[in-house]
Each structure stands twice: as C-alpha cells, then as structure tokens.
Amino acid sequence: MQIIYTDVLVVGAGLAGQRAAIGAKRRGHDTIVLSLVPAKRSHSAAAQGGMQASLGNCLGASGDNEDIHFADTVRGSDWGADQEVVRMFTHTAPKGIRELAAWGVPWNRVQRGKHEITVDGKKQTVEESDAAHGLITSRNFGGTRKWRACFVSDGTGHAMLYTMSNQAIAAGIPVHERMEALALIHEGERCCGAIVRNLQSGELLAYVAKATCIATGGYGRIYRVSTNAVINEGMGAAIALETGIASLGNMEAIQFHPTAIVPAGILVTEGCRGDGGLLLDGAGHRFMPDYEPQKMELASRDVVSRRMEQHIAAGHGVQGRFGEHLWLDIRLLGKAHIERNLREVKEICHYFLGIDPVNDLIPVRPAQHYSMGGVRTDHRGQSPQLRGLFAAGESACWDIHGFNRLGGNSVAETVVAGMIVGDSMADFCDSQEGALQISTALVEEFGRRERQRLVAISSGTGGENAFELTRLMQDTMTASVGIFRHGERLREAVDTLQGLQRRAANITLRSSAPGANPELVAAYRLKRMLKLAQCTAFGALQRTESRGAHYRADYPQRNDREWLRRTLASWPDADATLPTLEYEALDIMGMELPPGWRGYGDRDYIAHPDTERRQHEIDAVLAGLGETADRYRRQQALMPFEHLLPTHLRKRNQRVGDEL
Numbered sequence: 001m002q003i004i005y006t007d008v009l010v011v012g013a014g015l016a017g018q019r020a021a022i023g024a025k026r027r028g029h030d031t032i033v034l035s036l037v038p039a040k041r042s043h044s045a046a047a048q049g050g051m052q053a054s055l056g057n058c059l060g061a062s063g064d065n066e067d068i069h070f071a072d073t074v075r076g077s078d079w080g081a082d083q084e085v086v087r088m089f090t091h092t093a094p095k096g097i098r099e100l101a102a103w104g105v106p107w108n109r110v111q112r113g114k115h116e117i118t119v120d121g122k123k124q125t126v127e128e129s130d131a132a133h134g135l136i137t138s139r140n141f142g143g144t145r146k147w148r149a150c151f152v153s154d155g156t157g158h159a160m161l162y163t164m165s166n167q168a169i170a171a172g173i174p175v176h177e178r179m180e181a182l183a184l185i186h187e188g189e190r191c192c193g194a195i196v197r198n199l200q201s202g203e204l205l206a207y208v209a210k211a212t213c214i215a216t217g218g219y220g221r222i223y224r225v226s227t228n229a230v231i232n233e234g235m236g237a238a239i240a241l242e243t244g245i246a247s248l249g250n251m252e253a254i255q256f257h258p259t260a261i262v263p264a265g266i267l268v269t270e271g272c273r274g275d276g277g278l279l280l281d282g283a284g285h286r287f288m289p290d291y292e293p294q295k296m297e298l299a300s301r302d303v304v305s306r307r308m309e310q311h312i313a314a315g316h317g318v319q320g321r322f323g324e325h326l327w328l329d330i331r332l333l334g335k336a337h338i339e340r341n342l343r344e345v346k347e348i349c350h351y352f353l354g355i356d357p358v359n360d361l362i363p364v365r366p367a368q369h370y371s372m373g374g375v376r377t378d379h380r381g382q383s384p385q386l387r388g389l390f391a392a393g394e395s396a397c398w399d400i401h402g403f404n405r406l407g408g409n410s411v412a413e414t415v416v417a418g419m420i421v422g423d424s425m426a427d428f429c430d431s432q433e434g435a436l437q438i439s440t441a442l443v444e445e446f447g448r449r450e451r452q453r454l455v456a457i458s459s460g461t462g463g464e465n466a467f468e469l470t471r472l473m474q475d476t477m478t479a480s481v482g483i484f485r486h487g488e489r490l491r492e493a494v495d496t497l498q499g500l501q502r503r504a505a506n507i508t509l510r511s512s513a514p515g516a517n518p519e520l521v522a523a524y525r526l527k528r529m530l531k532l533a534q535c536t537a538f539g540a541l542q543r544t545e546s547r548g549a550h551y552r553a554d555y556p557q558r559n560d561r562e563w564l565r566r567t568l569a570s571w572p573d574a575d576a577t578l579p580t581l582e583y584e585a586l587d588i589m590g591m592e593l594p595p596g597w598r599g600y601g602d603r604d605y606i607a608h609p610d611t612e613r614r615q616h617e618i619d620a621v622l623a624g625l626g627e628t629a630d631r632y633r634r635q636q637a638l639m640p641f642e643h644l645l646p647t648h649l650r651k652r653n654q655r656v657g658d659e660l
Contacts, residue, residue, distance in 0.1 A: 001447045002205045003440065006032045007429050009193055009209035009415070011181045011236055012038075013046035015161055015414035016393025016421075017215030018168045020381075023422015024211070025171045029429050032207065033175045034196060036231050043217050043229040044414060046342055047157025048269035050139055050149025051415070053093035053107035056655045057135040058110050059126050060117075062146030066090040066653065067631055068145055071593055073406060075145045076300050078258045078548035078558060079595040080250065080372075080566070080586075085379050085591070087641040089400045089409075089416050094653040096415040096580045097136065105163045107136040108151055108341075118276025119332055120296070121286065132656055139341075140274040141407040143300035147274075149408040154269050154344045158449040159409060179205075182450045182524070183442060184212065184239050184246075184389065190278045191389035195450045196237070198522070202514040204451055210434045211425040213381075214240055215418075218371035222533045223482075224474040226368040227260050228266040236395045240375045241535070244469045244572040245384040245635065249376035250398030251532065251569050251609040252539035255405055255549045256483050257369030264352050265314055265367045268345045272406040274278035274298040274506055275341060277330040279308065280361065282314040284327075292591050292600060302404045305366040312365075327361040333397060334358075366483060368412060370394065372401045372549070373536070376568060379644050381421035387433065387568075390425055399566065403548025423646040447561045456525045462506020466523040469500055469507070473526070476500075481537045490541040497534045498577040504530060515569040526560035533568040535579045542581060545606075549557025560595050560608035564588065588614050592639035598654040 008024040010017045015034035025031045034044065049396045056064040069090040074081055101107055109558045112133035114125055141149040149452035152159040168175065181194040185206065193208040220226035227280040237554055240246040273279070276436070281287050291307045292299040299307075311317070330345070332336060339345055342357075348491025349357045371455050375383060375391035377398055383389040392398075393414045400413060428434045478491035507523045545559035546552050565583040572580055586595055595611050597603045621637050622629075629637075632652070636642070642650045 001444060004032070004205060004207045006030045006207065006209050007050065008211045008213070008425050009207050010034070010213045011194060012042070012215035012217065012265055012393070012395065013039035013175050013339070014042035014217060014393065015157070016418045017213065018164045019415055019418025020213050020215060020392050020422040020425065021173050022168055022171055023419055024429070025173050025424045027423070027426035029426055029644060031173050033168070033173060034176055034179045034207070035177050036180055036182060036199070038167070038177050039175045040162055042161060043232055044161045044585060045158045046267065047160070048154040048267065049271035049274065049525045050151035050156050050408045051097060051160070051411040052141070052144070052148045052406065052549055053097040053150055053412060054090065054138055054146070054148055055097070055138065055150065056146070057132045058137045059128055060140060061138050064146035064148055064425065065631070065655070067109050067635065069093070069148060073400060073409060074208070074471045074593050075401025075646070076406040076556060078404055078406055078598060079564065080253070080399070082399045083591050083639060084396055084601055084641050085645060086400050088379060089413065090422065090643055091641070091653070092416045092419060092645065092649050093275050093412045095649060096412065096419055098162060100415065101136060103163050103167055105150055105159050108153065110135050110137045111272060121276070121332065124143050135656065138299060139271055141270055142273065142295070142304065143406045144296040144657070149271070149272065149274065150481060152365050153340065154242040154271055154342045156335070160411070169200060180235065181239055183446055186243055186245065186386060187438060187442060189386055191243055192436060193310070193388045195446050200516050202517070204447055206447055208438060208443060210429045210436045211388055211423060212391060213425060214375050214389070214395050214622055215393050215394045218394040219529070219532045220371060222473060222477050222529050222536070223368040224478040225260070225265040227257055227265060228368070233525050233529055234371070234532045235525060235528060237374050238652055240389065240391070241531060241569070241571050242574070243386060244311040244570065244574065246383045246389055247376045247568040247570045248535055249373055249399060250403065251373035251535040251545055251565050252550050252567060253372035253401070253403045253548060254536060255301055255370040255372060255483070256305040256366040257301060258308055258366050259328050259364040260367035260369070261348065261353060262320060262325040262363040262365050262520040266307045266352060267369065268328065268340070268348060268362060268364065270301070272328060272330050272342060272345060275330070275337065276333055277328055278332070280327040281311055281331050282318040283316065284434070287311050287316065290322070295600070296656060299600055300404055300598070301407060302551070305483055306551060308366055318363065319503055323607055325363045328364045329361055331355050331359065331587070354386055370405055372403060373397055380424035382424060382428070388428065388447055390421050403550055419649065420646065428475055443612070450599045453652045454524065457507060458509055458520060460509065463508050464506045465567065466556070467506050470522060470526050470529070473497065473500055473530060477533055477537070479541055482550055484542055484553050487541065490537060491598050494534065494541055495580070496578065497530060497537055501527070501530050501534070501577050501645070531579070533658065534577070539567045539569060539581060558605035560611065561606050563610050590639065592635070593633060594618070
C-alpha cells in the first residue's frame with residue numbers, strides 16, 4: 001500500500017476545507033486536500049443567498065456591529081451555542097468577507113441615491129448615502145435585526161468557491177480528486193492521517209499527516225428529501241465517530257429550510273423572503289403574520305418551517321400532484337429585481353418546475369437543509385478527545401449554531417472557521433505536540449482492516465440490497481425524526497434503525513468490480529450513515545425538551561434547568577447498535593448573554609436557576625464601568641475572547657463613519 005506523507009491533510013474541498021488548507025500552507029506546511037468530486041463541484045457552490053458579516057454599509061445595515069450579530073446568533077441558537085466561539089466568529093466575519101473581496105469575489109455593492117425596495121409586501125423608497133457608495137452591500141435574512149447577508153446576486157456560494165479554489169491553486173495546494181477517506185489512522189488518542197480509497201481504481205492508499213482536518217459538509221442525505229447534494233452523506237463525521245474516541249456534538253439538531261421546491265427538494269434561497277417575497281397558502285392568504293406578527297416570513301428558519309407544517313396540517317395547504325405544499329410569491333419583486341438578484345432561483349424554477357417566478361407562484365415545503373451537529377471541537381477547531389484531528393464547517397460542532405442556525409451564518413462559518421482552523425493546525429504542527437512518530441506496521445494494519453471490510457461486503461451472500469436499505473433509512477428519518485418529534489415515534493425510529501443496521505450486515509452486491517463500483521460505495525457508506533442516523537434519532541429521543549430546530553411535541557417547552565447541555569455521541573463499541581451519549585453542560589456563569597426569550601411565540605420556557613444570578617452579575621459589572629465606557633470595554637469586562645483568536649485576527653473592524 002502506498003503511503004503519502006504530508007504535514008496537513010484536509011478531507012473535503014469545499015469553502016471550509018480549502019480555506020483551512022490555504023491557512024496552513026501560508027504558514028509553510030505541506031498540505032494536501034482530498035475530495036470526492038472536482039473541488040469546484042463541492043456543495044459550497046450551492047449556497048445562494050449570502051454570507052453574514054456585520055459591515056453596516058447599506059441603509060438596512062446601518063448601526064450593525066459584532067455585538068448585534070453576536071446577540072442574533074445566540075438567540076437564533078436558542079442558547080445552545082458556545083458564546084466565546086460566537087464572539088470569535090462575529091469578530092472575524094468582516095475580515096473574512098473583505099479578504100474574499102480582495103481575492104476577487106464580486107460582492108454586490110451599495111449604489112448611492114434612491115432605490116425601491118419591498119418590505120412587508122409593500123414598495124418603499126430608500127436613499128443610500130454617498131459615503132457608502134461602492135462598499136459591499138447586504139440583504140435582509142431571517143432572525144436578524146439588521147441587513148447583514150452580503151451576497152453575489154443569488155450565486156454567492158458559487159462565486160466564493162471558485163475564487164477560493166483559484167487561491168488554493170495559486171498557493172500550489174494539490175487537490176486529490178475522486179478520493180474518499182475510509183478511516184482515520186490513530187494511535188491511542190493521536191490522529192495520524194487517513195486510509196483513502198481511489199473511487200476510480202479502487203486502490204487503497206494511506207495519507208500520514210501531523211494534522212488532519214474533516215471538512216466534508218453535512219449528513220443531510222440520511223433524509224429522503226434534502227437540499228443537500230448527493231455527496232452529503234456525512235462520511236467525515238462518520239469516520240471520526242468510528243474511531244471510538246472522537247465525539248460528535250448535537251447530532252439531533254437538524255435544520256429544515258422553509259423553501260425547498262416541490263417535489264425535487266432543491267433550495268430556493270432565503271434571499272427571496274429577505275428581498276420581500278411572501279408565503280401564501282392554498283387560498284392565496286399570507287399566513288405568517290397570523291403566527292409571527294413581528295418577524296413574519298423572516299422569523300428564524302426553525303420557526304417558519306414549523307408554522308408552515310402547522311398551517312398545512314390545519315388544512316390550508318395546496319393539493320398538488322406531489323403532495324401538499326404552500327406557495328412562495330416573489331412576483332411582487334418585479335422582473336428586473338428577479339433577473340438581477342435572483343437569477344439562480346429563476347433558472348431552478350424554469351428547469352425543474354417549468355414555471356417563471358416573475359409571473360408564477362413557486363410551490364415550496366420545508367426540507368432537511370443543515371446539520372448543526374458534527375465533530376465536536378474546541379475553540380481552535382480541534383477534537384478534545386483525539387489530538388491532531390480538526391474539523392471545520394458543517395462537519396464540525398464548533399459550536400456557533402447550537403440548536404438552530406441563522407441563514408448566512410453557515411457560509412460565513414466556512415470561511416471564518418477555515419481561517420482559524422488553518423492557523424490552529426499550523427500552530428499544532430509547529431509545536432512539540434505536533435511531532436509525529438508512527439510505524440508503517442500500524443499504517444498497514446489500518447489499511448488491512450479496511451481492505452477486509454470491503455472484501456466482506458463484496459463477498460456477502462445475505463441477499464439484502466444496499467439501495468433499498470438506504471431508502472428505508474431515509475423514509476424512517478423523514479417520517480419520525482423530522483420537524484415535529486414525539487417520543488413514541490422516536491422510539492420506533494430507533495428500533496427500526498437498529499433493525500436496518502442488522503440487515504446491513506447481510507448485503508449482497510450484484511457486482512464485485514474492484515474499481516468504480518457505485519453499489520459497493522453505497523454499501524459501505526450505508527453502514528456509516530445508519531450510525532449517524534442513530535446518533536440523531538437516539539439523541540432526539542433522550543432530549544426531552546424543545547430547543548431550536550429540535551421540537552418535541554410531547555415536551556414543547558425549552559427546559560434550561562435540565563437540558564442546557566450539549567449532547568456528545570461516541571461509538572466505542574464497533575458492534576453496538578446504539579451510540580454512547582454523554583452531556584456537556586453550558587456554563588451560564590460565563591455567558592455574556594444569559595438565556596432568555598428568543599422573540600418568537602410565547603415566553604414559555606423553564607429557566608435555569610443560575611440565569612437570574614448571572615444577570616445580576618452582568619448588571620453589576622456594567623454599572624461599575626459607568627456610562628462612559630464604550631462597547632468594547634463593556635464586552636471585554638463580561639466575557640473576554642480576543643485572546644482565543646490568532647494574533648493577526650484580533651484587530652477591530654472598521655465601518656462607515658469610524659475614525660481611522
């Protein structure tokens with residue numbers, strides 16, 4: 001077996017993976033990126049609406065800053081996020097977006113003068129200032145108090161990924177395409193690289209590295225209808241789980257996006273509603289103000305998705321050929337706006353629905369969209385259990401999203417986490433801890449183990465079909481571990497998944513071709529997807545509360561007293577059919593923003609006993625500083641975070657009107 005040595009190995013060539021690779025390479029470390037597909041075909045290209053960063057340039061963003069972005073993100077997470085990491089994120093996001101601009105991302109810009117916008121279904125005229133002319137502009141997104149989503153029409157991810165990929169090429173970073181990591185090589189609690197399969201030839205190779213980064217995206221394909229690409233099956237998180245050492249965080253936290261087209265499940269961006277689009281029911285009635293009179297269509301995604309399903313269940317949906325749905329109306333935005341700022345949406349509607357959104361309503365229904373869970377990391381992006389293993393982007397639980405992600409924060413996270421993790425890996429490689437001594441015998445043993453697994457699958461005679469079992473898994477997750485969850489259905493899902501795990505041991509392949517073999521790939525991925533599905537279902541069963549996107553109909557209250565904790569799932573016994581769950585308490589006494597009301601629905605939650613005490617502490621600290629203290633001093637007095645950042649990222653961000 002060929003062994004390839006490098007300083008840094010990045011598994012995944014999307015925005016997070018390539019930015020992390022660029023960061024490590026800048027510091028002088030040899031870096032290799034592995035990708036299932038050509039880098040510019042990574043799922044990051046599918047991001048449409050925007051990247052959150054508090055630039056504060058346009059009129060709708062006026063007054064925005066890191067403090068407001070921080071508060072929006074913490075509330076959006078339903079207080080499940082790590083607040084120190086959220087601070088690191090909101091501080092670095094403006095730097096990330098400006099770096100991308102310098103690299104060539106053609107962000108939409110502020111244009112001085114009067115402009116017509118659509119707000120609450122009505123046309124308004126606003127006037128942009130001369131001072132902001134030519135600066136990066138932003139659009140409105142759900143769950144935010146300011147217009148913060150910086151965009152490139154509705155092809156934001158495409159523009160970002162192509163630019164990022166070009167930078168990686170310029171840096172001389174090799175991307176090994178059509179390569180899949182099958183297992184992490186580890187010695188004790190030290191990660192040393194990965195065993196990798198060439199998807200074209202079937203050859204197994206070993207990549208030995210001082211630092212290994214998982215950046216493979218989400219695991220949305222454990223569901224039947226998902227906005228995720230077909231490659232988003234969670235294999236990066238799965239191979240970390242299969243070490244039996246690394247843990248996954250908050251796997252039950254699954255986001256459903258309100259506006260996926262019916263029946264394909266392809267996303268149409270939140271930018272449609274941010275720009276003024278409306279949600280209508282079967283009678284043409286705009287229903288969101290009935291449920292959420294303040295934020296309406298721009299409530300947080302978990303809230304809008306639940307309200308949509310609730311409205312359909314009440315009999316107000318549209319009876320369509322492919323089941324019930326609701327309407328998204330962007331006709332009021334006008335042809336010029338749609339063809340300038342929502343071009344991808346128009347193309348999707350044309351090619352997949354045969355309609356023109358300039359004149360026609362778009363059939364939509366919530367679909368699985370994002371995985372808040374992933375490889376649990378510390379603030380540096382490193383696994384606390386497995387040294388040398390890092391993760392970034394959707395495959396990580398870093399944890400800025402908690403139990404619900406704000407739109408645009410994921411695209412921002414890929415860049416920001418990539419920036420920070422790239423430096424963290426370089427620091428690790430430069431340290432004594434990063435020194436690596438590993439025997440070729442151990443590497444060969446990991447390779448032999450994976451080869452035996454593939455042979456066992458190829459020679460199986462049990463008669464089970466990998467594609468059929470995958471479909472049953474996806475149906476189970478969609479039916480029982482979706483937007484609304486209930487203990488009885490979750491228990492049934494756990495039992496069903498255990499049965500599928502047993503059946504997956506008896507798969508028979510029609511072809512045992514050693515090279516390109518989609519059936520073999522489906523078979524070995526299925527076993528890992530079932531583990532991820534079980535972490536999700538079993539974690540949801542155990543969490544007897546509702547928080548963010550995790551909504552238990554039998555436990556509708558958020559329960560901070562019992563459940564202000566992060567779920568940690570591990571799989572120490574390879575033959576087990578259930579994960580081992582542990583819980584990591586969130587420290588209220590260290591929070592800058594103690595738990596409270598999110599701003600949606602009733603003020604109905606069970607408070608943590610330390611919340612009031614922490615709020616009194618905060619009030620006393622701020623009173624002691626006096627009214628003359630600026631926001632930086634006030635923030636640092638409550639929860640210092642800048643020391644956690646790489647030195648070159650600690651400087652303050654500048655905005656229109658700030659003194660040089």
